Amino acid sequence: MADSTSARKQMKVSDEVAVQITKMNKWYGTFHVLRDIDLTVRRGERIVIAGPSGSGKSTLIRCINRLEEHQSGQIIVDGTELTNDIKNIDKVRSEVGMVFQHFNLFPHLTILENLTLAPIWVRKIPKREAEETAMYFLKKVKIPEQANKYPGQLSGGQQQRVAIARSLCMKPRIMLFDEPTSALDPEMIKEVLDTMIELAEEGMTMLCVTHEMGFARQVANRVIFMDQGQIVEQNEPEEFFLNPKSERTKLFLSQILGH
């Protein structure tokens, strides 16, 4: 625990703002999902977002690359405001990597093709170069030998590591994780978390929606607790876990850390 804390201290957070959300609101029909969200993420920050299901945490990070549209307020990603301008959306999306709960690999393409597709078609990188980058990241997530298989032939944990590598191949400046370990067998969760920890140690700006509190303790420099579409509490991990301020947070922590 002490080791990991010191490791976390070493990860640098710059003053540069990566994501700035002000007074953001979103409705699904008449249902008010996100209410007056204010959030500033600095470059190099690792933020874990926790909360009960239906609290709007996934919706929040999906708004950051506009997989969901917000109805009022402002989201500025890397200096670009998210509006309906398609050119801007595609530019922001290519700078923001996203890892999904269900991996969402492309089943008709090999692992290598999954990784090189976006660099070749969006970044216009030559095929040879894109394949070298892809192999580099596959080695990093420790499955270079699977490069020519199809996603259906891999285990869940391997697929999720491929999904992380696929995002990294675009050399994103921000990574979003939407419950990356929730669909995995217990034996496979660790291999994915290890990959994410390694990524955090390299100073990637990360926003993770997850229930892995061990991961939050080890790498996050801020934990955000959401309920009913609002940010209820945010704090440094030690403080958050040892001295939760709000009753709702206390209840939530007692539920998930209770056994």
Added chain:
Amino acid sequence: MTDSSDRSIAFARETMLPAREPPVSQRGIVRWMRENLFSSPMNTILTLLGLGLIFLTIRAALPWFINGVWNANSLAECRAIIAERAGPDASGACWAMIRERWHQFTFGFYPPDQYWRPILAFGLLFAAIAPVLFAGQKRNLMVVIAGVAAFLLVTLYLASTPLLAFVFAAALVIVLAVLSQTQPGKLMWFTVLYPALTFYLLWGGSIWEPVTAMFGFVIIAVTYRLLVERIGVAVSSAIGVVLAMLWWLFIDAHVADALASALPLALPKVNSDQFGGFLLAVTIGVTAIACSLPMGILLALGRRSDMLLIKTLSVGFIEFIRGVPLITLLFTASLLLQYFLPPNTNFDLILRVIILVTLFAAAYIAEVIRGGLAALPRGQYEAADSLGLDYWRAQRLIIMPQALKIAIPGIVSTFIGLFKDTTLVAFVGLLDPLKGVTQIVRADINWKGIYWEPYIFVGVIFFVICFGMSRYSMSLERRLKRDHR
């Protein structure tokens, strides 16, 4: 090894049990028969009844086939031969009719001295679709092209092809064979040029007409290339299509005439009313199949579009076309369309029929593909979006390859249905193989009274073609299967 019930509950397996052979009752033909034919008394009875029925059918039909006569000049002669061979009461097929009228079933009233043209077009058809069906598979491409070469060598010789055309065909096939082994990707260019070549071969006339018509597509491609980076896929292709339309409507004919008077290269003209038989069915079927797939894809995307106008137009088109019988559309093609066109435009009847059959098939294909699109998990769209792929690239690289794969069985059944529906052109006076040609044959005094043989013959040929499509679709599904573990 210790027994697990022995004294304590602690137990650890040291060696894993090897897999053993299943008992005889779970293996091979015995198991298959037991499960499928004799699994219960009721099923045993049904099996025996079925076998009896098959036996009776064969006993009734087999003599008719065996007594068949292949050499005769009329039905009466056929009957005389059968009576002489198998006794006065025996029945038999008179296949001699097919022998004598084979050319009419195949070509309709196409001028006999020009038979080499549809034959060449038919042979090259396989070379043209091979790169689509077997993309990049050098071995299969070689097999197809070798087959085409063998077919053309024999049939073109039999059809007494002019030497120049024979040399041209031989050179073309050799070039294609070399390309297929060195640069299989380049074969697609032949596929692209094939429609113009075939149009020229089948209908004849000046060579410059198909050339200038193809130039319209060049205009679309060039406009698209120049503008796509600046204004996007949809707008640039729309501008390209508009420019090409202007070319086709106002400039095309003049340029073709000018070129034709400067350099007259022409084949004798063959009119549409001389087309018939399987030549007609294949011409309409293949063109409509090739055109309806891209159109169906666009309609399916249009139906799922967020843009109200595009969505409404697509839904309206699909529902209208699907709600109307094909025969109505064919009558529209043969009668009504002429009223809406400017006076003195002579719009070929086969072309009109092809357009309406294409529209008809496209509406069905659109719905089949929409089914495939709906079956894709939303995560695929989100993953494509999150990587920064724009709409058209996401569709082309991620969505369509998967949706089309899911839709293969539906698409192929639509194609099979479409191919069989080409016989309906009989209703607008075209000479389809099933009704048109058969009627002409039966109107001949020599073959009056012949009944089963022409229908069986045409049916068998349709079956072979449709069964081929079905088998190809199954092999394609197997080849594209990706969820193996």
